[in-house]
Every structure is written in C-alpha cells, then in structure tokens.
Amino acid sequence: MQLNRREDVPVYRQIALVLQQRIDAGEWGASGQLPTEPLLTAEFGVNRLTVRQAIAELERAGSVVVRHGKGVFVAPPFTRAEIVVDAASQQVDMGSVHLTVVEAADQLYERVVGSADEGDPEASSHLGLPVAHLQRVDTILGLHDATAAVLTSYWLDRHRFGDLVSRWAGDVTLPAILRAAYGIELGYDWRGFSAVAAGLADSEHLGVAVGHPLLVRDGVSVDESGAPVYYLRRRYPGERVKFILRFRDSGI
Amino acid sequence: MQLNRREDVPVYRQIALVLQQRIDAGEWGASGQLPTEPLLTAEFGVNRLTVRQAIAELERAGSVVVRHGKGVFVAPPFTRAEIVVDAASQQVDMGSVHLTVVEAADQLYERVVGSADEGDPEASSHLGLPVAHLQRVDTILGLHDATAAVLTSYWLDRHRFGDLVSRWAGDVTLPAILRAAYGIELGYDWRGFSAVAAGLADSEHLGVAVGHPLLVRDGVSVDESGAPVYYLRRRYPGERVKFILRFRDSGI
DNA sequence: CACGATTTGTTCGTATGTATT
DNA sequence: AAATACATACGAACAAATCGT
Numbered sequence A, B: 001m002q003l004n005r006r007e008d009v010p011v012y013r014q015i016a017l018v019l020q021q022r023i024d025a026g027e028w029g030a031s032g033q034l035p036t037e038p039l040l041t042a043e044f045g046v047n048r049l050t051v052r053q054a055i056a057e058l059e060r061a062g063s064v065v066v067r068h069g070k071g072v073f074v075a076p077p078f079t080r081a082e083i084v085v086d087a088a089s090q091q092v093d094m095g096s097v098h099l100t101v102v103e104a105a106d107q108l109y110e111r112v113v114g115s116a117d118e119g120d121p122e123a124s125s126h127l128g129l130p131v132a133h134l135q136r137v138d139t140i141l142g143l144h145d146a147t148a149a150v151l152t153s154y155w156l157d158r159h160r161f162g163d164l165v166s167r168w169a170g171d172v173t174l175p176a177i178l179r180a181a182y183g184i185e186l187g188y189d190w191r192g193f194s195a196v197a198a199g200l201a202d203s204e205h206l207g208v209a210v211g212h213p214l215l216v217r218d219g220v221s222v223d224e225s226g227a228p229v230y231y232l233r234r235r236y237p238g239e240r241v242k243f244i245l246r247f248r249d250s251g252i
Numbered sequence C: 001c002a003c004g005a006t007t008t009g010t011t012c013g014t015a016t017g018t019a020t021t
Numbered sequence D: 001a002a003a004t005a006c007a008t009a010c011g012a013a014c015a016a017a018t019c020g021t
Helices: A011-024 A037-044 A048-060 A102-107 A121-127 A174-182 A200-206 B011-024 B037-044 B048-060 B102-107 B121-127 B174-182 B200-206
Strands: A064-067 A071-074 A081-086 A108-116 A134-143 A149-157 A187-197 A213-222 A228-237 A241-246 B064-067 B071-074 B081-086 B108-116 B134-143 B149-157 B187-197 B213-222 B228-237 B241-246
Touching (some): A011 A037, A037 A048, A121 A134, A121 A213, A213 A241, A213 B213, B048 B064
Parallel strands (some): A081 A241
Antiparallel strands (some): A108 A134, A134 A149, A149 A228, A187 A213, A187 B213, A213 B187, B134 B149, B213 B228
C-alpha cells in the first residue's frame, strides 16, 4: 500500500481510509480482527503512534472496537431499542423507556446519582421560573440485568419539590414518585430530539468514551391542569435507541 | 496542581478534568482562551503530547474548540435550529428543513453528491423490496449562504426511478423532482430519531471531525395511495438542529 | 509584502505499564 | 510464567496556520 507523504492529507488519515475500505470490503469478515499494531506498523512503514492515530479515528467513527490485550475488531452492527410514538393519538406510555421494556417493566429502576440547587437557563425559560428557584436532580435509569443505562437531569421548582430527593425511595421512576407523594398525574407538553457529544461526566455515568454520540431527548412535562412540573434532559447512548414517530395508522 | 502518577486514572484524563473544572468556573471567561500547550506542559510538569491528549479529550467532549495557529478556546454555547412537528395535526411541511428556513425557502438547495446501485438491509426491509432492486442517492442539503449542510441518503426502487439522477437538475429538493417528473405527491409514513458518530465520509461532506455526533432522522415517505416511495437517512451535525414534537395545542 | 515569532499539527523514536491468553 | 497486544508517557523535530512588525 502506497502513502503520499507530501499529500496535504495526513498519513494517519490515509491509513484510516485504507483500513475503512478493507472493512467495507469485508476483508476480516470471519473473526473480524484487524492486524495488530506492529503488523500494521510494518506494512505501512510508519511509526506505531501513527497507526494508533488511524485506529483511534476508526474507533471514534464507530467502525472498530479496540479491546485492551486482545486486539482491534470490526464493530458489530448495533441493534437499537425502538420506542414508538403515535402522532395521531398522542398516546405515549409515561416515561417512554417503559416502552422498550414493556415486557419487563418491573426490572426497570431509576436511581438518583446527584442533586443540586442549580438552575439552567434553558430549564428556566421553559418552566417560566427564575434560575435561582430551580433544583436539579440527576438519575440513572436502566435495567437491573443490563449494563445499559440512561442519564437524566430533571429541573424542578425547589420551593414546591424541595423534599423530592428525600422522598425518593430507590428503584422507582419519577412519575411514580410524583403520583404517590404529590398526587400529580403527568402528561407530555413537548419533547425535543437532538444529539451531543458525551462530556466527561456523561462518560463516567454511561460507560462510554468521551465524545461518544448521545441522543438527547428533552422536554417539559405538565400536570392535568397543563401547568409545567419539570423540564428534563435525557441522554441515551446513540447506538442503543431509536425514537419512531408514526404518522399513518398502524393498521390495527 | 497535583497529579497522582500512581492513580489508576491516566494523567491526561486528570488534566482534562482539571481544565474542565476551570472552564466550568469561568476562569478564562473574557477571551475564552486557554493557556498555550507549552504553558500547560510547564504547569503540570508533563510531556506536550500528554497535554495534547487532555485537550483532544475536551475537544471531543465539545468543551473547547482548537484553532490551528491561534490557540484553544472555550466552546461557545450552540444555537440550534428548531424544527417543530405538531403531533395532533400530523401536518408537517414537506422536507422539514424548510421549516428552519421558512423565510428563505428559495435559498435552499439539494445537490446530488453520489449515487450507486447499492442496497441496504434496513432500506430493503422498510420498502419491502430486495436489496438488489434498490439504488442509493446521496445529497447535500443546505443554504447557499451558510456553510451549514445536511447529508441525506435516499434508497429507491431502481426499476421505477432509474433515471432519477439524470432528471435531477440541480438545486431542487427531491420532493419537488418527484412531483414534477413523476407526478408523485409525498407524505410521511414514519420518521425515526437516533444518533451516530460521523464516519470518514460523513466527516468530509459535513465538515465536522470524525466521530462528531450526528442526529439521524430516517424514515419512509409514501405516495397518496400509501405505497412507499423511498427510505431516507438524513444526518445533521448534532449541535445545529433540534426536532420538537409538540403534544399539546400550541394555543393558537 | 516579507519575515519572524507564536501556536497548534504531524511524525518519529523509545520506554514502560496493563490486560489477555 | 511467558508471550502477545493495546495503553500511557516522555523527548525531539519539523510542518502549517496565524499574527504583528
């Protein structure tokens, strides 16, 4: 394989492109294992660091998975949990994540991992409350058996829900708490979808690399009178979930 | 600043954490410029590559922006284009991106950047056609004045739309072509939202780093009879767009 | 406009640590 | 325990972008 050392495109990127082409061609199809770093170093005639930069690029792209002490492997295709929202009926199960595990709802848990009297400009504007009136509660939502996890931040009026965390006996979801302890029946106001890179804290909680793409689902939930109760921002590892908005009748 | 060389957490990560804390504290608030690599190297008493690894981590996290020849800067807060979908009415303007630029729809363009007789398992299953019957068309959608861009792949029946690309006179969107050249009036069947990392090709087209989080919006569009016309997969730079699903009446 | 100073980008070389088999 | 493979860190050199003189 020839590399253009004078090209304006760096050597490590050229190597990444070549390896990506070989992956697409299914070159290492069976085991899915790429040649080791020393082998690639020898083949391309470059420094090991340069090879590592190429591999790191492919890892960030999601093309390969690097396993310490084992090797570099072609990334397996992901299977996303699908969460369907019916546009017409507006009927969506509370909490959404229930839908992915509707057959195992009792295995669902939500655990508080942190809270602070900390506002957020966006939360403030969506709730119509000054930043100083807000508290933030961070939780991990997931299945007992799976390593899977979802990270959520809620912002609530701290004058009204100041004792929320102390009332939060583990392993129940927030809608359940609000129903039991405050008599509030929640409904959706709106939900937004966007994508961000995992920050240092996200990385810790979700067990993904810094910069890993996260699907962000934020929004406001309201009580029966339509008054806002909280603003939430939920982050899912991007390759694990897909929200589907269905416009036509599902034909039932 | 003290670093634990024996800790199980790498030095470059400890440095990244310290820098992140300083960013959160607003330490370099005015100019937003962090100390130069040589300065950080001196302060932490480590190699320059170690400092660079820390900065690269923060860059991937979206905390800083690195500019060649200039320096490292605290990342400015992003402003997303918001695209609102009304869940009740099911009425969404065709193409969606129109909504972000509804005041400048004539400045919108869609340009074919590639096409191939190439199927896709997912496209195949959603369209109910064998992989061999599909063609793929890749386009860039954006504004003439902006660097902003959206990358889209369409999969269509190549027996029915084999001459689509040749009929695609530049700067028009696909729905417009299908209406003009084939007499098809499109409608949504469903749309999905997920997140992926930018691959090498995505990176080129969108002008973002490899691994950059992309919001993926895929789905099937149908004709008036409800028959599928194409499956599309559209990728947006994550920090630039937010889709909003509104459940309650907008109060008009 | 040219040139140098500053700052980040790329590449090489080397050594040692840690996970896996 | 030894061999293999990836992870971290240090030192050095030159390239490329930016900016002021």
